[in-house]
Amino acid sequence: MSNNLISVIDSYAESKGDQVAYHYRDQTNTYSELKNYSDALAKYIDDMKLPENRPIMVFGSKSFEMLATFIGIIKSGHSYIPVDVDSPDERLMLIEMIAKPVAIIAVEDLPVTFKRMPIISKAELGIIFSRKEAYQVNHPVDGDQTFYIIFTSGTTGVPKGVEISCRNLMSFVNWMVGDDFDLPTNLQMLQQPAYSFDLSVMSLYPTLFKGGTLQVLSKEMTDDFSTLFKTLSSLPINVWVSTPSFVNICLLEPAFNASSHPQLMNFIFCGEELPVRTARMLKKRFPQAKIFNTYGPTEATVAMTKIEITDDIIEKFDRLPIGYVKDGMHARIIDDAGNAICDGRQGELEIYGTGVSKGYINNTEKTNRVFSVLNGQSAYRTGDVATIRQDGLIQYFGRKDFQVKINGFRVELEDIAVLVDKEKYVKQSVVVPKYNAQHQAAMLIAYIVPYKNEFQSELDLTSAIKGDLKELMMSYMIPQKIVYRESLPLSQNGKVDIKSMIQEANS
Numbered sequence: 316m317s318n319n320l321i322s323v324i325d326s327y328a329e330s331k332g333d334q335v336a337y338h339y340r341d342q343t344n345t346y347s348e349l350k351n352y353s354d355a356l357a358k359y360i361d362d363m364k365l366p367e368n369r370p371i372m373v374f375g376s377k378s379f380e381m382l383a384t385f386i387g388i389i390k391s392g393h394s395y396i397p398v399d400v401d402s403p404d405e406r407l408m409l410i411e412m413i414a415k416p417v418a419i420i421a422v423e424d425l426p427v428t429f430k431r432m433p434i435i436s437k438a439e440l441g442i443i444f445s446r447k448e449a450y451q452v453n454h455p456v457d458g459d460q461t462f463y464i465i466f467t468s469g470t471t472g473v474p475k476g477v478e479i480s481c482r483n484l485m486s487f488v489n490w491m492v493g494d495d496f497d498l499p500t501n502l503q504m505l506q507q508p509a510y511s512f513d514l515s516v517m518s519l520y521p522t523l524f525k526g527g528t529l530q531v532l533s534k535e536m537t538d539d540f541s542t543l544f545k546t547l548s549s550l551p552i553n554v555w556v557s558t559p560s561f562v563n564i565c566l567l568e569p570a571f572n573a574s575s576h577p578q579l580m581n582f583i584f585c586g587e588e589l590p591v592r593t594a595r596m597l598k599k600r601f602p603q604a605k606i607f608n609t610y611g612p613t614e615a616t617v618a619m620t621k622i623e624i625t626d627d628i629i630e631k632f633d634r635l636p637i638g639y640v641k642d643g644m645h646a647r648i649i650d651d652a653g654n655a656i657c658d659g660r661q662g663e664l665e666i667y668g669t670g671v672s673k674g675y676i677n678n679t680e681k682t683n684r685v686f687s688v689l690n691g692q693s694a695y696r697t698g699d700v701a702t703i704r705q706d707g708l709i710q711y712f713g714r715k716d717f718q719v720k721i722n723g724f725r726v727e728l729e730d731i732a733v734l735v736d737k738e739k740y741v742k743q744s745v746v747v748p749k750y751n752a753q754h755q756a757a758m759l760i761a762y763i764v765p766y767k768n769e770f771q772s773e774l775d776l777t778s779a780i781k782g783d784l785k786e787l788m789m790s791y792m793i794p795q796k797i798v799y800r801e802s803l804p805l806s807q808n809g810k811v812d813i814k815s816m817i818q819e820a821n822s
Contacts, residue, residue: 320485320524321389321455325350327526336523337379338550339531344379346526349386352379354450356387359443363433365417368392368460370676372411375422376400377533380440381510382519384420385463392454393417394461396476397510401534401807406474410466414476414676456481464676465513465613476676477513483616484520486669490641491521495621496583496607502527503578504554507537507561512808513613514586518556534807537561544568553578558586558809559593563743564802566593572600585609585618587810588711588729589635590736594624610637610711614685614695616670619644620709634733637701637711644668648703649696661712664701667694700727717813719748719756726759726792728813734787735761735794738780742766745803746794747817760820761794764802773799 324346327334332347360371371393375381381397388395396414398407400423407427411419419425420435435443456462462481466474492498504522506529508514522529530550536542547565555562562584565571573579582597582604589608597606611618622628622638629635640646647655648662656662671693674682685696700712713729728746735744743764748756763780770776777797784793806812 320481320488320520321386321452324386324523325452331526334526335528337382337529337531339377339379340533342379348379349383349523351447352383352444353386353390354452355443355446355448356384356440357390357452358446358448358450359435360388360391360393360418363418365393365433368394368456369417370394370396370414370461370464372396372398372414372416372419373422374398374400374407374419374425375510377506377510377531378422380444381422382529383444384422384440385510388420389456389462390450390452392456392460394456394463394478396464396466398466399509399511399807401509402511406466409474410476413474413678414464414466458482459673461673461676463516465511467613475678475681477613478673478676479513479616480673483670483672484516486643487516487616487618488520488524490643491517492525495641496581497605498525498581499553500525502554503530503551504528505550505552505556506531507557508586508809509534509807512586513617514556514558514808516617517583517585517609518554537564537809540564540567544570547571548575551578552576554581554583555579556583556585559584559589560587560803560805560811561809562597563593564805566596566600573603576601580604582606583609585611586808588733589624590733591629591633591635592736594635595629598624598626598629608635608638610709611670612695612697612699614672614697615644615666616672619666619668619670620646622708632710633737634710634712637709639707640666640709641670644670645690645692646703646709648701653696659702659704661700661702663715664697664699664709664711665689665694666697667692671695721748721756721759721791728759731759731788731792731794732761734792735763735780735784737787738783740765740768740776740780740783743803743811745811745813745816747813747820749796749820758796759792759794760796760798762798762800762803762816764800 327346328350335343336346336349337344371388373395385395404427418433421437459480461478462484464476466476502525504518506518530552536546606624609618610620620638645668646666649665667689674686687694698715702710713727717728732746746761749758751757804812
């Protein structure tokens, strides 16, 4: 496989320049336009004489100009930091303070003022993109140089910038476009999450590498169900990439099925746990389609394990496995002291290999806490609880930091939510702790989206659900309080926003 991502993408401007690379709202843009725009921007950045191989922050949403900006920055030998237009001002300023970018490109107008660095405004960017430049790509980001930096939330509220190198990214792209996923030749891939979320990379670069078309959804589309369903029905998507939470929303529409989307033959999920119920429903709606479950923290370059979810897998497992490790990556289970566990017991999943990040930008303390070198390769302690079977299949059992103690019993919030989701009256749920004044978990609250039912009151429904849960879990695991909702909030990344639910439960 090729290791030169940019030259492959640029080559399509010559071989099929009129091929649509990007379809967003009512606008389409070709591979020729992608090359022209990115060449012009790379030339402009070169002329700015910025410090070499330093990051540039990009503020914007989902427009074609955002993509062209990423490629232009990479051609000029810099990494990029995507920051979504819906980010709070405080987060924007924190990212700038932590990453110390050498410039900011405002694809959309900046809501705050930065005085310490050059800024290319939205208007200036439009003028740059209108130019035709003969540009030689002779110093792009390469090898172990940082390609992009994704900022994750951080458990303390201070975001961490994960540095992903060109080598990391190419390890991932070559895996995605190889035999494991059997992507179609005429690739029409859904692009749903914000570019500040690394799941976006799962659609972005494999599609461009194969010369396919990105079918892009805006946040406005995904926030309005009627618009979303109408838009989806008009798009020729043949590969679906999203979180399970997002496809759960789409499954609310009865017409989201193989009859309405005959070309959709491949579903790829990442970013959060894929529930058995979701997989089973998808199998019924799209019986001929392949469903892939993948796993990987941002620090592992999007994803590093994969398994096809067949009918046999659905029937065999109460909690779907996250798959087998891809070539070039390795995994092991360790105890709290960092010692390897080899007898099939649960422990923390540690990963190492070609996809593992070099660490967090300008944060040596946190980098040293979770990153190390193992067998000569970069290693990362994920904080995820897992087991590895003798055949290499990895099963996930939740986050270490989502474990709480209730009346002396240690419980795993995600474990409980999985069991609550099995209850016949429950369509979707999240379970969160409510803390007392001593910051101890005093009770569990389940937020539930129920199926339509014949109960006369929520009290009767709660009684029925708790009665059924007694057959599935120990009494101390049963949520003491159930709150009913029409829907659960999603983060900008398309995941169920557990943190906001915890905050609500404790407000």
